[in-house]
Amino acid sequence: MSQSSQASQTSDAPPGASHTHSKPSKRTLPARPRWLMLAIIALLHAYIGWRLLTPLPVAIGWKVLGGLWLAVSTVLIPLGLMSRAIQKEPLATLLTWTGMTAIGVFSSLFVFTLLRDVVLGVAMAFSALDAQLVTRSAVIVLILTAVSTVLGFYNARRLARVVDVDVPIANLPSELKGFTIVQLSDIHVSSTIRRGYIEAIVEASNALKPDLVAITGDLVDGGVPALRDHIAPLGQLTSRHGTYVCTGNHEYYSGAPAWVAELRRIGLTVLENEHVVLDHEGASLTVAGVTDFTAxxxxxxxxxxxxxxIDGAPDGVPRVLLAHQPRSAPAAQEAGFDLQLSGHTHGGQFWPWMYFVPLQQPFVHGLHRLDRLAIYVSRGTGYWGPPKRFGAPSEITRIRLVPGKV
Structure with a gap:
């Protein structure tokens, strides 16, 4: 294998791969005004209680219970969001589970309540509003919330399914035809995603016998001491050319320098604005990785x-970039990459948030083109926050390089 003119060989890189190096990060996530978050959460819960509880055709006792649940949810949500600051177990895990589940229920309840008000407003405008519509629509909101929450929990907690994607690459050497990359992204190991799920992912990936494994960021939500044992099975990932990682924004929230060191310790190759050049059946393939877009x-x-x-990489060689956020694509296209593998969006994770992702990212999920550059955006292999996926299933992506015209 060839070696980049700007690369220095490191102990964690596979034999024969060129590899550059960089310094650890120095800052952590700045504090945010928590009082504002609490006020917003309380007001949104009050809105749901005001618009939904009154018209429900149930006894007053059930309405009181509904109000109590909204009050408890108002407290659980911020506790769940701040549970990482609590060192005592099992309290921290309990608060994470209850808080994140409350977020999942609340988010659907709020959206469906808001949509109900839109429907009622339209009905009023056309003089079609009556007591029956008001009552039945409130019941429908509860049913839709329950169904989406239960199905969403099931979809989030099951093992991600394998998704096969063929990516046409112009001037692909015949030796690289059918080269396979298993992409894992946005696993978010935390209090709700633990070692057992990682072991299942590793088993599924290894069964695919890939040429290379790419982990495209947001692997963890927590510090190394708490999660070291849970990510350890990733060291058992097998492929012909090894496992390569790029950092995501959540690595920086969780202490990126420590995590980069830990991942390298267990045998993974972390690429921070650097590349390796692989030799596959006599043909070369450049694999690069960048730090998160917000690093x-x-x-x-x-x-x-x-x-x-990509500086120092050989010309005329196919180039693959691991970049956590899809919005790295314009710079990747300008740098001359053929394929960018990204995550970050979770495909929206659950309805209707996939419709808001384009406000920040150019692509939500799937295969896209930006001139010569192909971009594949994974929906993610785990989930963040609420254990809920609805309309955006998790995936283990098997990328296959094939010849094609751009």
Missing amino acids: HQFDPEKRSDPQAA
Whole structure:
């Protein structure tokens, strides 16, 4: 295998792969005004109680219970969001589970309540509003919330399914035809995603016998001491050319330097604005990785830079970039990459949030093109926050490189 002119060989890189290096990050996530979050959460719960409880055709006792649940949810949600600051177990895990589940229920309840008000407003405008519509629509909101929450929990907790994607690459050497990459993304190991799920992912990936494994960020939600044992099975991932990782924004929330060191310790190759050149059946393939798109907010020296990641790479060789956020695509296209593998969006994770992702990201999920550059955005292999996936199933992606015209 060839070696980049700007690369220095490191102990965690597979034999023969060129590899560049960088310094650890220096900052952590800045504090946010929690009082504002609490006020917003309380007001939104009050809105649901005001609009939904009164018209329900049930006894007053049930309405009181509904009000109590809304009050408890108002407290559980911020506790769940802040549970990582609690060191005592099993309290921290309990608060995470209850708080995140409350977020899942509340989010659907709020959206369906809001949609109900839109329907009632339209009915009023056309003089079609009556007591029966008001009552039945409130019941429908509860039914839809229950169904989406139960199905969403099931979809989130089951093992991600394998999704096969063929990616046409212009001028692909015949030796690289059918080259397979298993992409794992946005696993979010935390209090609700533990070692057992990681072991199942590793088993599923290994069964695919890939040429390479790519982990495209947001692997963890917590510090190394708490989660080290849970991510350890990733060291058992097998492929012909090894496992490569790029950092996501949640690595920076969780202490990126420590996590980069830990992942390298268990045998994974973390690429921080750097690349390796692989030799596959006599043909070369360049695999690069960048730091998260927002990394400079935590460490100015870690600014995501696709061009720096490819500096010194040989010309005329297919180039694959691991970049956590899809919005790295314009810079990747300008740097001359053929394929970018990303995650971050979770495909929206559950309805209707997939419709809001385009406000921040150019692509939500699936295979896209930006001139010569192909971009594949994974829906993620785990989930973040609420254990809920509805309309955006998790995936273990098997990418296959095939010849094609751009």
